[in-house]
Amino acid sequence: MPVDEKKMLPLALILLLLLWKLCFPLEMERLRARAEAALFPGAREMVETWGRSLAPEERVAAQGPGQAP
Amino acid sequence: MEIGAGAAFLFAALCFFLTGEELLALLLPLCAHELGHLGAILALGLRPRGFRAGPEGFTLSYSGEAGALAHALVAAAGPLAGLLYALAAARLQGLLGLSWLPLTAGLSLALSLFNLLPALPLDGGQLLLQLACAFLGERRGERLLRLLSFATAALLLALGAALLLRGRGWGLLLAGAALLFSALRPAGLVKMRKIR
Numbered sequence: 001m002p003v004d005e006k007k008m009l010p011l012a013l014i015l016l017l018l019l020w021k022l023c024f025p026l027e028m029e030r031l032r033a034r035a036e037a038a039l040f041p042g043a044r045e046m047v048e049t050w051g052r053s054l055a056p057e058e059r060v061a062a063q064g065p066g067q068a069p
Numbered sequence: 070m071e072i073g074a075g076a077a078f079l080f081a082a083l084c085f086f087l088t089g090e091e092l093l094a095l096l097l098p099l100c101a102h103e104l105g106h107l108g109a110i111l112a113l114g115l116r117p118r119g120f121r122a123g124p125e126g127f128t129l130s131y132s133g134e135a136g137a138l139a140h141a142l143v144a145a146a147g148p149l150a151g152l153l154y155a156l157a158a159a160r161l162q163g164l165l166g167l168s169w170l171p172l173t174a175g176l177s178l179a180l181s182l183f184n185l186l187p188a189l190p191l192d193g194g195q196l197l198l199q200l201a202c203a204f205l206g207e208r209r210g211e212r213l214l215r216l217l218s219f220a221t222a223a224l225l226l227a228l229g230a231a232l233l234l235r236g237r238g239w240g241l242l243l244a245g246a247a248l249l250f251s252a253l254r255p256a257g258l259v260k261m262r263k264i265r
Contacts, residue, residue: 010077010078010080010081011077013081014084017082021084021085038238040237041236041237043240044172048172049171051158051178052174054174055159055160
């Protein structure tokens with residue numbers, strides 16, 4: 001069966017990275033923290049806040065007591 | 070269906086850096102978005118012809134005769150489905166209490182709003198391209214969208230640079246650079262190709 005090298009390379013990379021993640025979880029966490037700090041510091045919390053703000057009860061709570069929704 | 074090497078490398082990086090929950094929280098909004106496009110294509114009597122995943126995103130190809138409004142609706146259906154998914158996920162959080170639901174709702178909201186920016190090859194750009202071509206003619210419409218795409222990319226780059234200087238990371242600057250790169254490539258102009 002002919003093998004397409006262009007498709008095998010990314011597959012091999014995925015497997016290699018997953019293997020590395022399994023073998024060195026602490027190192028991976030450190031890398032992840034550095035990548036997040038370099039790209040989008042605090043992004044996860046910000047995106048979760050946006051997600052929560054879409055829930056109706058959160059919107060009512062955000063308006064404070066005594067105010068009409 | 071075609072998955073390019075760039076998309077595979079990006080997926081490899083996501084698998085590496087994200088947890089299983091985070092990956093699910095990201096992939097579900099992407100599926101909702103593409104299903105929105107697909108649903109609109111089928112509902113309007115058009116024929117889906119192919120799907121390609123590249124580093125710049127996904128491309129749905131379709132064929133069939135339809136007016137500019139129908140093509141604009143196909144472009145708008147993706148972000149609309151993403152916004153509906155975000156609302157549904159946020160509401161389900163109260164019922165199911167799954168910890169990743171606010172994350173997936175927020176990601177879907179962010180992806181949908183980003184996709185609505187008036188720049189090609191994003192959905193907002195596609196939507197405006199159809200309308201501009203219908204009202205101004207094909208050449209003037211395309212020229213207007215090219216200008217809008219450059220302006221949007223330049224604005225994102227400027228915002229990204231400002232955020233970087235304030236210690237808020239490289240993310241938006243890279244997004245602006247990617248958008249500028251897409252706008253410069255003629256092949257990247259059309260995300261959802263109409264095949265005649």
